[in-house]
Structures are given as C-alpha cells and as structure tokens.
Amino acid sequence: MSNVLSRRSLILGGLVSAATLAAPAVVRATPTGTVGPDRLWIQRPETGEILNHPFVSRDNRVHRQAWASYSYFWRDIKDGGQAVWMDPRLLVHLSRLQVEISRQRGEEVLLYLNSGYRTVERNARIEGAAQRSLHCVGCAADFFGRNVPHRTLLTIADALPQVGGVGGYSSFTHIDTGAGTRRWGTAVAVRDHRLEAQRARG
Structure with a gap:
C-alpha cells in the first residue's frame, strides 16, 4: 500500500478515508491546551x-x-492536500520541546506548524529549499511558538536527544529526524553558545 495519503485515498486497510478520519479531530479546538508527553x-x-x-x-x-490524524494535519495544503505517513519520532521531538518550553515559561505554549509535508514538485519551486528535503518524506517540521523567542526554541531543540537536523531562521525553527547531528542558520550559534556554557560549568 502506498504511503501517500489524500482526502480521497483510503487508509487503515481501506476502512476509512483520510477525510472522515482526520477532519473531525483536526478541527476540534479546545479553550485551553493540554501539554504533556506523547501529545x-x-x-x-x-x-x-x-x-x-x-x-x-x-x-x-x-x-x-x-497517527493518521497527525499525518493528515501535516499535509501539503499548498499542493492539493497531499500527505504521507509522518515519522512518529518527529512528533516525539515536538512533544518534548513543547513540554520543556511550557515548563520554562510556566504556561502551556501553543505551537504553530509553518511547514510540514511538501510534495517533491512544490519543494522544487521553493527558493533555497534542499533538493532532498526531509519535508518530502514526512520527517521534518518548520514551526514557531506563541509569544516565544526563536532563540529559546532553538536552544531547546538543539538539546533534544536523538534529534537530527535543527535549523534557525528569522521567523521559524526547523527540526527533522534525518541521520546525523546537523545544525545551520542561527542554530549553529545557539549550539556553540550552549556548548561553551557547558564547558564553563565544568
């Protein structure tokens, strides 16, 4: 079975469509957020x-x-709503980050998904996008936090265990589950500062 999802495709062994499965959960708004592990x-x-x-x-x-709801939520809304099964490890990284930033600020922090899955075709039209972007295989997220400085998010993202890539941009943070530890943009300066602080503490 293809890992590509769309509103018309059947998933979960053909039992339900992405539209009927994901849409009710996606549009459900709550007056206050619930932040915690595995969510x-x-x-x-x-x-x-x-x-x-x-x-x-x-x-x-x-x-x-x-998992299907989150995968549908991550869909490429700028290219027909196409979607793929998301890497569950990415959700774990974001959950841990959200828990930590909420702990630091003493309040639940809402995250905003700026870019999730991208089709190969749309990715090719984005200036500066990596040719083999992990967005194209459901392994990346560009996001920002409500009323949270990007440097703060970068510091937490850089310290996440087993996170692959972390990129710092002017208006959002990128993380992915790719192989190796990779940092770019302002994430490089954040990592260097964190390492210097660790060395200073001995």
Whole structure:
C-alpha cells in the first residue's frame, strides 16, 4: 500500500478515508491546551486547524487513527492536500520541546506548524529549499511558538536527544529526524553558545 495519503485515498486497510478520519479531530479546538508527553497542542496558521490529543495509545486501532490524524494535519495544503505517513519520532521531538518550553515559561505554549509535508514538485519551486528535503518524506517540521523567542526554541531543540537536523531562521525553527547531528542558520550559534556554557560549568 502506498504511503501517500489524500482526502480521497483510503487508509487503515481501506476502512476509512483520510477525510472522515482526520477532519473531525483536526478541527476540534479546545479553550485551553493540554501539554504533556506523547501529545501535541498545535495549529496550522493558514487554516486555523488545531490538533490537541495524544498520538500514542496502547489500543492499536486508536494509535493508528491518531497517527493518521497527525499525518493528515501535516499535509501539503499548498499542493492539493497531499500527505504521507509522518515519522512518529518527529512528533516525539515536538512533544518534548513543547513540554520543556511550557515548563520554562510556566504556561502551556501553543505551537504553530509553518511547514510540514511538501510534495517533491512544490519543494522544487521553493527558493533555497534542499533538493532532498526531509519535508518530502514526512520527517521534518518548520514551526514557531506563541509569544516565544526563536532563540529559546532553538536552544531547546538543539538539546533534544536523538534529534537530527535543527535549523534557525528569522521567523521559524526547523527540526527533522534525518541521520546525523546537523545544525545551520542561527542554530549553529545557539549550539556553540550552549556548548561553551557547558564547558564553563565544568
């Protein structure tokens, strides 16, 4: 079965469509967020869609439905709503980041997904985008936090265990689950500063 999803495609062994599965959970907004391990409180600024529920469950069917909801949420809204199954490790990284930034600020922090999955065709039209971008295989996220400085998000992202790439941009932060530890943009300066501080503490 192809890993490509769309509103018309059938997923979960052909039991339900992406539209009927994902849409109710995606559009469900809550008055306050719930931040914690294995869940996200996240919004798409362009559409106003919000997800706020766990992406992990001991019930295999519930777990797969949640994964499908997040994968649909990550879809390329600028290229026909095409989607792929997201790398679950990416959701874990973002959840850990959200928990930590919320702990530091003493309040639940909403994350905004600036760019999730991208089709290869659309990625090729984006100036400066990597030719083999991990956005094209469901392994990357560009995001920002409500009322949170980007440098703060970068510092937390850089310290995440087993995170692959971290990129710092003027208006968003990039993380991915690619191989190796990679840093670019302002993330490089943030990492160097963090390492210097660690050395100073001995």
